[in-house]
Amino acid sequence: VKIAILGVGLIGGSIGLAAKRDAGVRVSGYDPDPEAGERALARGAIDAREETIAEAVKDADVVFAAAPIGWLSTIVIEALDAAGPDCVVSDVGSTKLVLAQLASDERFIGGHPLAGAETAGVAHARADLFAGATWYLTPTQGTSGVLYERLHRLLVSFGAQPTAVAAQLHDRLMACFSHFPHVLANLLVEQGSARAQELSSGERLPAAGPSFRDATRVAGANTAIWRDIYIFNRLALIDEIDGMVERLEGFRELLLDDDGDAQVASDAERIAAWNDRARQQRGALLGAGLAGETGGEPVHELRASVPNQPGVVADIALALGGAGVNILDMALSPSPDNSQGVVALWLRGDTAVGRAQQLIQDLGFPVARA
Amino acid sequence: VKIAILGVGLIGGSIGLAAKRDAGVRVSGYDPDPEAGERALARGAIDAREETIAEAVKDADVVFAAAPIGWLSTIVIEALDAAGPDCVVSDVGSTKLVLAQLASDERFIGGHPLAGAETAGVAHARADLFAGATWYLTPTQGTSGVLYERLHRLLVSFGAQPTAVAAQLHDRLMACFSHFPHVLANLLVEQGSARAQELSSGERLPAAGPSFRDATRVAGANTAIWRDIYIFNRLALIDEIDGMVERLEGFRELLLDDDGDAQVASDAERIAAWNDRARQQRGALLGAGLAGETGGEPVHELRASVPNQPGVVADIALALGGAGVNILDMALSPSPDNSQGVVALWLRGDTAVGRAQQLIQDLGFPVARA
Numbered sequence: 210v211k212i213a214i215l216g217v218g219l220i221g222g223s224i225g226l227a228a229k230r231d232a233g234v235r236v237s238g239y240d241p242d243p244e245a246g247e248r249a250l251a252r253g254a255i256d257a258r259e260e261t262i263a264e265a266v267k268d269a270d271v272v273f274a275a276a277p278i279g280w281l282s283t284i285v286i287e288a289l290d291a292a293g294p295d296c297v298v299s300d301v302g303s304t305k306l307v308l309a310q311l312a313s314d315e316r317f318i319g320g321h322p323l324a325g326a327e328t329a330g331v332a333h334a335r336a337d338l339f340a341g342a343t344w345y346l347t348p349t350q351g352t353s354g355v356l357y358e359r360l361h362r363l364l365v366s367f368g369a370q371p372t373a374v375a376a377q378l379h380d381r382l383m384a385c386f387s388h389f390p391h392v393l394a395n396l397l398v399e400q401g402s403a404r405a406q407e408l409s410s411g412e413r414l415p416a417a418g419p420s421f422r423d424a425t426r427v428a429g430a431n432t433a434i435w436r437d438i439y440i441f442n443r444l445a446l447i448d449e450i451d452g453m454v455e456r457l458e459g460f461r462e463l464l465l466d467d468d469g470d471a472q473v474a475s476d477a478e479r480i481a482a483w484n485d486r487a488r489q490q491r492g493a494l495l496g497a498g499l500a501g502e503t504g505g506e507p508v509h510e511l512r513a514s515v516p517n518q519p520g521v522v523a524d525i526a527l528a529l530g531g532a533g534v535n536i537l538d539m540a541l542s543p544s545p546d547n548s549q550g551v552v553a554l555w556l557r558g559d560t561a562v563g564r565a566q567q568l569i570q571d572l573g574f575p576v577a578r579a
Numbered sequence: 580v581k582i583a584i585l586g587v588g589l590i591g592g593s594i595g596l597a598a599k600r601d602a603g604v605r606v607s608g609y610d611p612d613p614e615a616g617e618r619a620l621a622r623g624a625i626d627a628r629e630e631t632i633a634e635a636v637k638d639a640d641v642v643f644a645a646a647p648i649g650w651l652s653t654i655v656i657e658a659l660d661a662a663g664p665d666c667v668v669s670d671v672g673s674t675k676l677v678l679a680q681l682a683s684d685e686r687f688i689g690g691h692p693l694a695g696a697e698t699a700g701v702a703h704a705r706a707d708l709f710a711g712a713t714w715y716l717t718p719t720q721g722t723s724g725v726l727y728e729r730l731h732r733l734l735v736s737f738g739a740q741p742t743a744v745a746a747q748l749h750d751r752l753m754a755c756f757s758h759f760p761h762v763l764a765n766l767l768v769e770q771g772s773a774r775a776q777e778l779s780s781g782e783r784l785p786a787a788g789p790s791f792r793d794a795t796r797v798a799g800a801n802t803a804i805w806r807d808i809y810i811f812n813r814l815a816l817i818d819e820i821d822g823m824v825e826r827l828e829g830f831r832e833l834l835l836d837d838d839g840d841a842q843v844a845s846d847a848e849r850i851a852a853w854n855d856r857a858r859q860q861r862g863a864l865l866g867a868g869l870a871g872e873t874g875g876e877p878v879h880e881l882r883a884s885v886p887n888q889p890g891v892v893a894d895i896a897l898a899l900g901g902a903g904v905n906i907l908d909m910a911l912s913p914s915p916d917n918s919q920g921v922v923a924l925w926l927r928g929d930t931a932v933g934r935a936q937q938l939i940q941d942l943g944f945p946v947a948r949a
Contacts (some may be wrong), residue, residue, distance in 0.1 A: 323788070377776060385774040390794040395857035396826045400819070402860035404755040409749055418693070420797045422865060424760040427790045429858020436851040449770070450831045454824050456766045461820045464813040465649040481806040487765035488799020490772035497791060526766060 211235045212363075213269035215262055215284050220322065221275030222334030224252035227367040230336050239265035242304035245372065249331045254304045263291035271316055271363055272331060273320075274300040278437035289314050297356035303348045303434070304441040315519055319347035321383075322369060323435045329431065340368035346526070347376040354550075355366045355513075355523030358415045361526075365538050372535065373526030384445035388438055392446065394428040395451070397421070412446055509562045510579035511554045515570045516563040521574075525552060530567045553579065582733075585632055585654050587619035590671050590692065591645030592704030595624035597727075597737040600706050610906030619701045633661040640732055643690075644670040644869045648807035652681045661686050667726035673753065673804070674811040675717045679746040685889060688730055689717035689746055690813035691753075692739060699801065706908035710738035716896070717746040724892030724920070728911045731896075735908050742905065758808055762816065763823070764798040767791070811821045879932045880908060880949035883939045893945075895922060896940045904931045923949065926929035 212228050214221045217238045238255030239262050240246040246258040257263040266272050266288050274284045276398040281302050288298050289312060299320040302308060308320050309455045344364050348357050363369045374382070401421060439446065465475055488494070514519045522541070529536055538555040556562050562578065567578040584591045587608045593673040595606045608625030609632050610616040617630040629635035636642055636658050644654045652671050658668050659682060672678060679689050694712040711751050714734050719729050734741045744752070766893060809816065833853070836846055886889045892911070899906055908925040926932050934947065939946040 222822050288826060299640060314617045329778055381774070381778055385771055385778075386791045387788040390767065390788075390790040393767065393795060394790070396823060397760065397763065398831065398861045398864065399853075400753055400822050400826060400855045403822075404751070405877060408751055408755075418757040418760075419883060420760040420764070421756045421795050423796045424764060425861050428861045429854055429856070432851045432854045432858075435854055439834065439850050448832055450834075452770050453721050454827050455767060455768060455818045457824050459825075460762060460766065461817055464809065464817060464820075476808055477810060480649060481802045484765060484799055484802045484805055484809075486769045486799075488802075489608055491798045494768065494771055494775060521850045554740075562585075576944045 210273075211237065211269045211270045213237045213265045213288075214255060215265060215272065215274045215288060216240055216273065216276035216280075217245055217254060217331055219329050219331065220324075220335050220338075221250075221273065222249050222252060222331035223324075223336065223338035224273050224301075224367070225249065226334055226336035227339060228254075228363070229253070231366055237265045245331065245484065250333075252331050252334065254331055254334055256304050261460070262287045264301055266291040266296070267295050268293070271360060272296060272300075273296040276300075277433055278302045278304055278308075278441050281308055285312045287560035289317060292316065295356075297353070297360050299346075299360055300440075303387075303438050304380050305376040306380045307441050308350065309347055313349075313351065315353040316356055318352055319379075319556060320360075320364075321347075321379065322364075323344040324369075326362060336454065338363070342369050344369040345374050345379055345380055346371050348373055348378075348388050348523035348526060350523060352523045353519060354517075354552075355371045355541055356538055357526065360550035361536070372536055373523070373530035375527060380442050381445045381448070384449050386444050386509050388446055389453070391427050391430055391435060392439070392450070394425045396563035398425045398428040401425075414426040438477055447504070459548045460516065508555050508557050509559070511556060511565055511569070511576055512560060512579045513552045513554070513574045515550055515552055517550045522552060525554075527570060527573075528572060529554075529565050530562055532568055534565045536569070580641075581607065581639045583635045583642045583644065584608045584625060585635060585658060586646035586650075587615055587625060587701055588645065589699050589701065590694070590708075591643065592619050592622060592624035592701035593694075593706065593708035594620065594643050594645065594671075594737070595705055596706035597680050599623070599735055600628075600734070606637065607635045614706075615660075615701065616811055617895050619704075621881060622701050622704060624882070625699055629863040632657045636661040636662070636666070639666050642666060642668040644668070644672075647803055648674055648678075648811050648823055652678055655682045655687065659687060662686065664945060665726075667723070667730050669716075669730055672811075673757075673808050675715070675749045677717065677811050679717055683721065684902045685721050685723040686726055688722055689725060689749075690713040690730070690734075691717075691749065692734075694739075710729060711733070714739040714741045715749055717749055718743055718893035718896060719746070721891035722893045723889060724887075724911055724922075727892045727896065728909055729925070730736060731906070731909055743893065743900035745897060750812050751815045751818070754812050758812050758816055759819035759823075761797050761800055761805060761807070762793045768798040771795075793858045822924045825926060833940075837932070840927050860927050878925050878927050879925060881932060881935055881939070881946055882949050883922045883924070883944045883946040884921055885920055885944050886942055887920045890921060892941055895924075895944075898942060899924075899935050902934055902938055905933045917925050 214225050217240045228236055231395050231401045236255045237257045237259055238246055239259050250257045250258050271294055272288050274281055276284055281300050285300055292298055298317050301320055301322055303317040322342055322344040323337055324338050346513055360372045463479060536554055537557055540553040542551045556565055566576050584595050585608045598604045598606055605624045607627045607629055608616055608619050609629050619625045620628050642658050642662055644651055645652055649672050655670055662668055668687050671692055673691060675689040690716040692709055692712055694708050731741045747786055906924055907927055910923040912921045926935055936946050
């Protein structure tokens with residue numbers, strides 16, 4: 210097995226280290242910055258440094274493009290041109306829709322590991338960076354099932370939890386739960402800074418409280434990464450902005466609507482209910498990260514018979530991903546005449562298995578426990 | 580010395596414990612809930628539990644009203660009615676302007692210690708709750724200098740750092756750096772919750788990232804406290820809401836303004852600059868909490884001659900507070916004929932002393948190092 214990594218920083222380097230833990234995997238690397246490539250070589254993250262994308266990709270089974278979002282489309286398209294017909298090309302960018310539209314190819318599967326945002330550079334790379342991390346994959350109807358399976362199994366061997374999601378849904382979820390919180394943090398800092406100047410005659414800034422500190426922790430995150438995230442996910446961000454403007458104006462009305470004592474009392478109740486609801490909703494949202502996990506329960510195997518055609522594996526992965534069922538591992542076995550195949554899935558817990566079985570049946574495929 | 584505490588929960592109880600560390604201080608307590616009063620007595624936070632505000636306040640030198648904001652004005656006005664002419668009445672509410680307007684009396688000085696938001700009840704009270712904490716005081720032109728000095732010295736004995744600020748300015752600063760971040764956290768949760776339902780067909784909530792978790796840490800804070808904060812600081816909050824709506828719409832325009840490649844490049848630069856600026860501004864804002872502190876430097880005494888009339892001490896305290904000069908301790912000495920007086924101030928560090936000297940001179944008072 211040969212893996213090519215295009216861009217050997219923190220994520221690319223960690224992919225190399227994770228892949229090399231498994232015996233027999235060769236890792237070639239390319240980086241536009243020769244020094245970065247040499248550091249990755251010295252660090253043992255790659256076995257060979259190549260001078261071009263084409264050379265790195267030659268004979269590769271799996272290619273990872275691990276560059277800032279703004280460069281990804283160029284790199285991925287060049288990699289697809291150079292890669293063989295049986296090579297899967299993926300990337301690790303934080304937005305997925307624009308690239309998915311540009312790189313429409315059965316060999317391309319967008320990816321996004323939720324790991325490693327705080328530091329940069331191959332010096333911080335670790336073989337276990339992805340242990341336990343969700344790794345979003347964005348297959349489409351055109352995606353090769355065989356290549357999806359290969360990528361999925363490789364990510365599982367890294368210790369990651371591959372989760373299929375449509376590219377557009379990925380970008381909207383990320384906008385709401387990551388990108389827009391970054392925007393708000395920046396704007397809150399901007400507002401606090403302006404207010405401090407306005408109110409304290411420039412001599413003394415007020416001591417910012419812990420709520421302000423927490424709310425702005427991610428303000429001004431790494432510009433090289435976040436500038437591109439804001440640009441590439443602008444449409445989903447605009448939805449979040451519009452939603453927040455509407456909510457701010459709704460709360461403003463609630464605050465202002467105070468004519469008459471009775472009305473004030475009723476507003477106080479509405480404000481209290483609004484605040485209580487926020488506490489409950491936050492609990493539900495943050496608890497949700499654990500909803501798919503049922504550690505300690507046994508792993509079961511499901512086997513589904515499927516036609517050997519593009520999109521089938523993507524359909525199954527998307528259905529299970531959408532229902533919160535984690536695929537611990539998967540395997541494809543074609544029938545002798547190649548017209549049919551069996552997809553084997555390993556899942557944890559009876560609930561997950563039952564849910565998956567139902568979803569696969571709903572897709573029209575015979576399925577049973579092994 | 581006798582101190583009366585009206586409302587013996589976490590803050591009231593901690594005031595009692597801190598005051599009782601000093602020998603010779605008697606502490607009487609009143610609470611509308613007799614059981615809370617008994618607990619405070621058992622805890623040693625008060626020496627006597629009284630059945631009415633008037634009884635608790637009788638013969639007191641200092642009164643602290645430590646109740647939820649919605650009850651404070653009733654309690655403070657009743658305390659002022661019952662208290663003697665030489666008794667200072669203060670409170671510990673998180674908003675100051677409404678109460679300051681209602682309780683216009685030379686004996687009333689609004690207060691707000693920045694401590695103890697996470698827990699409630701006298702069970703959590705501690706003598707050192709205020710150690711090192713900023714304790715905002717909101718004197719006015721009508722405030723008695725003698726009573727301000729007494730309150731200031733008492734708070735210093737608690738280990739707190741009294742800082743004078745005008746009530747309106749206090750509320751605007753709190754709105755920006757504490758209350759509005761709470762509103763935003765609630766609204767972000769509300770939006771995330773709605774989006775999760777919309778996008779995940781109700782079966783699986785997406786794993787909320789660490790940026791969302793941090794940005795919403797204070798969502799749904801204690802409703803009994805925060806409902807009143809939102810209501811009593813509504814005008815300042817509306818300014819913050821309007822400011823944020825404008826900033827969100829400004830950023831929206833920046834994201835959308837993408838006709839032509841050259842323009843995109845220039846937007847990317849503007850987005851990058853915006854993000855870099857947020858990082859710098861946050862550093863400046865959070866560093867500011869330390870700006871007034873110059874630990875290790877020697878303490879100096881400044882002595883100012885002032886006319887013995889209301890508002891003078893407030894003027895000095897406000898001028899120094901506004902410039903970030905912390906008054907470590909202060910003392911008033913009236914002249915024999917009571918027409919003049921000397922204000923002694925203890926300050927840390929040459930820079931602070933020089934700054935204070937200049938500010939007091941600017942107010943028209945002769946001042947010198949002792």
